[in-house]
Amino acid sequence: MRRSCSSASSWAADDAGDAILSLLLPLLLWASFFALWCIRDWIASRAPAAQKAEALIREWLSPAQLREYEKKKKFEVTGSAGGHYLIAPGYIHDLATGEHICFVPENWSVLPAADVMLARKIALENDEVGALKVAYRLPY
Numbered sequence: 001m002r003r004s005c006s007s008a009s010s011w012a013a014d015d016a017g018d019a020i021l022s023l024l025l026p027l028l029l030w031a032s033f034f035a036l037w038c039i040r041d042w043i044a045s046r047a048p049a050a051q052k053a054e055a056l057i058r059e060w061l062s063p064a065q066l067r068e069y070e071k072k073k074k075f076e077v078t079g080s081a082g083g084h085y086l087i088a089p090g091y092i093h094d095l096a097t098g099e100h101i102c103f104v105p106e107n108w109s110v111l112p113a114a115d116v117m118l119a120r121k122i123a124l125e126n127d128e129v130g131a132l133k134v135a136y137r138l139p140y
């Protein structure tokens with residue numbers, strides 16, 4: 001190994017760094033493998049919930065909404081007060097104002113996207129005014 005400096009102290013520092021790296025590298029590799037294994041198991045455990053959510057949303061969508069959902073994974077909804085919205089996996093788009101609206105059910109972060117979309121559809125179709133009272137409006 002070629003050294004950039006000829007002093008003995010820099011050689012000792014380089015050797016110490018190499019020793020630390022040789023000890024840490026197997027540990028880092030093992031930790032990375034373990035993390036990937038856990039993520040794989042977590043994703044696999046969520047697959048049945050996502051499949052059930054897909055089946056459920058398909059039961060609740062009208063034929064026109066279902067066609068749109070199957071093509072683009074989003075669909076239009078008419079609210080109980082007459083508003084028109086586009087519901088997509090990550091947002092709701094108010095078609096009248098162009099704004100994005102955000103409201104989610106409790107524990108939304110652990111729910112499959114189809115369940116969150118269905119909750120939004122049911123809320124807008126049955127209590128549009130109430131849903132909009134708790135919603136955030138984003139002007140983009």
